[in-house]
Amino acid sequence: MNRRIGKLIWIAPLAIVGLVLFTVLGGTIVMWLWNWLTPALFGWHTITFWQAWGLLALCRILFGGLGLHGGPGSNFRRRMRDRWEHLSPEERERFRRVMFERYGAGPAAGGPTGDQP
Numbered sequence: 001m002n003r004r005i006g007k008l009i010w011i012a013p014l015a016i017v018g019l020v021l022f023t024v025l026g027g028t029i030v031m032w033l034w035n036w037l038t039p040a041l042f043g044w045h046t047i048t049f050w051q052a053w054g055l056l057a058l059c060r061i062l063f064g065g066l067g068l069h070g071g072p073g074s075n076f077r078r079r080m081r082d083r084w085e086h087l088s089p090e091e092r093e094r095f096r097r098v099m100f101e102r103y104g105a106g107p108a109a110g111g112p113t114g115d116q117p
Helices: 002-042 049-063 074-085 089-103
Strands: none
Touching: 002 049
């Protein structure tokens, strides 16, 4: 236990410094890229570091989730994959046919099935 506290004393400050460096570096890179590309390509205004950092945070929220172990849909995808693996080939084909008829999505009848490894 004493050894664990000793490690924590070194790891916690390093983790905080690393997090700060990571966010500063990320904001700076986004600011440089934005200010280099968007005014020339689209005629948009340049942005400050804090605007770049806000843009980076917004993109993380919208596209990367909030660090919730793969985002909100990962559990759904795992459950659906488990269900799919337990279907017989006839049930899979029936499911594909119904989805194609209902939504027009997926492979048409006689097309590739996606069962190949």
